Amino acid sequence: SHMAPTNQPQPEDIGAIITELWNSSKKLLEDYQKKETGVPESTDYSLRIQTLLPCFTSDSQPPSNINSSTFLPYFKAIKPLLNNSEVQEIIEQLDKLKLQNASETEVSVPTDTFECKRFILTILRQFSECLERVKSLNSGA
Amino acid sequence: SEPLPLTPESLKVSINSTQQCLHLQWSVHSLAYHQELKMVFQIEISRFNTSNVIWVENYSTTVKWKQVLHWNWESELPLECATHFVRIRSMVDNARIPEPRSWSSWSSWEEVDERNSLGHGALFVFPKDKLVEEGSSVTICSISRSYQNNVSCLLEGVQMRGEQLDPNVSAFHLNNVPFIRETGTNIFCTTGRGDGTGTVLFVSKVLEEPRDFSCETPDFKTLHCTWDPGSDTGLPKRQPSQSYTLFESFSGKKILCEHKNWCNWQVAQDSQEMYNFTLTTENYLRKRGVNILFNLTHRVRPMTPFNVVFKNISDTNATMTWQVHSIGNYSTLFCQIELHGEGKVIQQHNVSIKVNGNYLLSELEPDTQYMAQVRCGDANHFWKWSEWIGKNFSTLEAAPSEA
Amino acid sequence: AVLPAKPENISCIFYYKKNFTCTWSPEKEANDTWYIVKRTYCYGRKSDHCTTGNSTSTNRTSCSFYPPTITIPDIYTIQVEAQNADGIIKSDTTKWILATIVKTEPPEIYSVKPVLGVKRMVQIKWKRPVLAPASTTLKYMLRFRTVNSAHWMEINFKEYFFGHATYNLMGLQAFTEYVVALQCVAEKSMFWSGWSQEKMGTTEEE
Numbered sequence: 092s093h094m095a096p097t098n099q100p101q102p103e104d105i106g107a108i109i110t111e112l113w114n115s116s117k118k119l120l121e122d123y124q125k126k127e128t129g130v131p132e133s134t135d136y137s138l139r140i141q142t143l144l145p146c147f148t149s150d151s152q153p154p155s156n157i158n159s160s161t162f163l164p165y166f167k168a169i170k171p172l173l174n175n176s177e178v179q180e181i182i183e184q185l186d187k188l189k190l191q192n193a194s195e196t197e198v199s200v201p202t203d204t205f206e207c208k209r210f211i212l213t214i215l216r217q218f219s220e221c222l223e224r225v226k227s228l229n230s231g232a
Numbered sequence: 233s234e235p236l237p238l239t240p241e242s243l244k245v246s247i248n249s250t251q252q253c254l255h256l257q258w259s260v261h262s263l264a265y266h267q268e269l270k271m272v273f274q275i276e277i278s279r280f281n282t283s284n285v286i287w288v289e290n291y292s293t294t295v296k297w298k299q300v301l302h303w304n305w306e307s308e309l310p311l312e313c314a315t316h317f318v319r320i321r322s323m324v325d326n327a328r329i330p331e332p333r334s335w336s337s338w339s340s341w342e343e344v345d346e347r348n349s350l351g352h353g354a355l356f357v358f359p360k361d362k363l364v365e366e367g368s369s370v371t372i373c374s375i376s377r378s379y380q381n382n383v384s385c386l387l388e389g390v391q392m393r394g395e396q397l398d399p400n401v402s403a404f405h406l407n408n409v410p411f412i413r414e415t416g417t418n419i420f421c422t423t424g425r426g427d428g429t430g431t432v433l434f435v436s437k438v439l440e441e442p443r444d445f446s447c448e449t450p451d452f453k454t455l456h457c458t459w460d461p462g463s464d465t466g467l468p469k470r471q472p473s474q475s476y477t478l479f480e481s482f483s484g485k486k487i488l489c490e491h492k493n494w495c496n497w498q499v500a501q502d503s504q505e506m507y508n509f510t511l512t513t514e515n516y517l518r519k520r521g522v523n524i525l526f527n528l529t530h531r532v533r534p535m536t537p538f539n540v541v542f543k544n545i546s547d548t549n550a551t552m553t554w555q556v557h558s559i560g561n562y563s564t565l566f567c568q569i570e571l572h573g574e575g576k577v578i579q580q581h582n583v584s585i586k587v588n589g590n591y592l593l594s595e596l597e598p599d600t601q602y603m604a605q606v607r608c609g610d611a612n613h614f615w616k617w618s619e620w621i622g623k624n625f626s627t628l629e630a631a632p633s634e635a
Numbered sequence: 636a637v638l639p640a641k642p643e644n645i646s647c648i649f650y651y652k653k654n655f656t657c658t659w660s661p662e663k664e665a666n667d668t669w670y671i672v673k674r675t676y677c678y679g680r681k682s683d684h685c686t687t688g689n690s691t692s693t694n695r696t697s698c699s700f701y702p703p704t705i706t707i708p709d710i711y712t713i714q715v716e717a718q719n720a721d722g723i724i725k726s727d728t729t730k731w732i733l734a735t736i737v738k739t740e741p742p743e744i745y746s747v748k749p750v751l752g753v754k755r756m757v758q759i760k761w762k763r764p765v766l767a768p769a770s771t772t773l774k775y776m777l778r779f780r781t782v783n784s785a786h787w788m789e790i791n792f793k794e795y796f797f798g799h800a801t802y803n804l805m806g807l808q809a810f811t812e813y814v815v816a817l818q819c820v821a822e823k824s825m826f827w828s829g830w831s832q833e834k835m836g837t838t839e840e841e
Contacts, residue, residue: 186680
């Protein structure tokens with residue numbers, strides 16, 4: 092059929108995807124912080140993401156890999172709120188790392204406008220920090 | 233004791249938080265069936281407690297039997313931030329009743345309090361997502377549940393100086409608010425114990441009056457109107473871009489324009505010659521209009537001539553021909569021809585034509601490349617030139633002189 | 636029935652963050668033939684297609700895919716279907732590893748200066764192209780000549796770490812003005828960027 096033989100990126104590709112995500116997430120966070128001055132992160136959302144949702148997968152084999160299904164639903168939820176094609180590119184990269192049968196949780200966005208901005212900033216920060224950790228793990232591996 | 237006659241009664245006060253408006257309604261029961269009286273109503277508004285009167289206004293109107301009267305008051309302070317009290321009294325405003333006329337007794341204070349609908353939370357900030365125009369003044373207020381919190385509020389990350397209205401409520405007066413970004417201006421308040429909440433103030437650019445509004449027709453069938461819209465006042469998900477409508481007063485017709493800087497108007501067959509257009513632009517906060525009055529026959533801008541052909545080209549002459557789109561039965565066009573050689577205009581000619589044009593270009597140099605272009609305007613009432621249309625041509629080599 | 640010719644010689648290039656473009660032969664086909672380019676991406680998990688018009692659009696044997704669905708690294712398959720009123724002819728399915736066909740923007744040199752006290756040398760500084768993948772090491776080609784010479788000399792070197800963008804060009808003539816230009820390529824790619832703008836610099840006096 093028309094589908095390609097392999098649909099799981101090789102370890103070397105996973106490392107490259109992580110680097111691309113690290114670069115994009117850094118840029119996205121910087122752009123948002125520069126654009127939305129005066130919006131602090133939300134401790135509630137940070138704790139919720141950190142405690143409930145692991146940053147990276149626990150498989151022992153390097154390269155360590157980000158837990159794509161942690162962040163994918165969040166990025167799909169904030170995509171319509173951000174007029175930035177970088178978000179869709181992050182979703183495309185996360186799709187590559189997604190385990191084939193991984194379930195996807197539904198994420199609801201705060202209705203309050205200011206809370207929504209805090210929610211977005213917190214996700215971008217958590218995602219960027221998570222990638223920093225995974226990237227340093229991999230460059231140390 | 234029996235209330236004095238003509239006392240305002242059944243006073244009801246409702247709140248529109250989004251508009252920050254109190255809406256009053258009352259009636260004067262003791263009016264006779266046929267009676268119609270000019271009356272003055274005095275309204276007092278207090279905040280936090282009845283002794284703290286912040287607004288007094290007299291409202292004059294004519295009252296009929298069983299009529300329910302209405303009056304609105306816009307608060308500069310978000311209504312969620314304070315309990316408000318309202319009372320009213322009246323006086324007959326009738327020349328036949330000698331001075332000094334006396335006020336009726338006050339109605340009882342009506343209390344309106346939005347704060348019990350706040351829900352749980354330690355700190356609240358209002359207004360929520362308010363839309364204002366650039367340059368206006370806005371009052372932000374914060375309500376903290378307990379007294380001890382020293383609440384601080386930041387505008388775009390910079391501390392604001394506030395006014396303590398009561399132990400729980402602080403107000404922050406912002407003047408001449410600027411437009412910062414489409415996603416709104418960020419205001420965040422904290423109690424200093426880590427918890428905090430915020431709001432977004434949506435500042436819209438001021439709707440400008442359309443500039444350079446003008447209309448013209450190429451063919452007496454369509455009127456093409458254009459204007460400079462100025463800034464777009466749209467804010468994503470908050471306020472659509474301003475709308476533009478064209479209204480023509482003689483025909484009474486109105487159309488909503490799809491584009492923000494141009495609009496086409498169909499000229500009816502038997503329509504009038506004079507047109508009185510009003511272009512109106514509107515957004516949620518403001519409405520503006522500009523007007524032009526003109527005679528259709530004075531606003532003809534012909535379409536670009538077409539099919540330029542050079543005939544009978546010799547070493548020193550060439551006949552240039554072109555076609556024009558028909559405008560109206562009696563229209564005469566005034567056309568301008570420019571001859572370009574080596575990048576300069578070397579000849580310029582004018583000619584009047586009815587249908588199609590032709591012109592003899594002479595005194596040319598043999599074996600030379602030229603570019604000739606033509607444009608036309610209405611000869612009866614010149615308004616604007618059409619666009620140019622041009623073409624290159626070369627003269628023939630000089631014929632060998634007689635031996 | 637005259638079926639279209641089978642599309643062949645499929646060639647694709649990935650202009651990073653701009654477009655992924657494939658071309659094929661025969662260039663000259665009847666006007667009533669149009670093409671559908673079927674792509675799988677995201678390591679085969681997703682698929683889409685692009686179509687070329689059958690009107691007089693100039694390059695009718697070329698089709699492009701655009702952001703945000705073109706991200707590196709990835710493995711694509713591309714198959715071109717030629718269609719006319721009489722039927723469809725399919726090309727072979729071709730496989731493309733994006734890292735091998737990525738073309739980046741040229742770097743931008745911002746300084747060519749001598750280093751105080753170091754003779755016959757200039758230090759070249761540039762900006763890594765924003766439009767270049769963060770995940771691939773860049774190889775550079777530096778060319779230089781004296782201002783009054785037409786003969787370019789070339790040097791190759793590699794990016795030691797992400798963002799490394801300095802090179803000390805040594806062995807030059809003293810107190811001489813040089814013209815310098817730079818191009819780069821993602822490590823596994825076959826497509827070099829264009830040349831940067833030329834920049835001048837002069838070595839110290841002897």
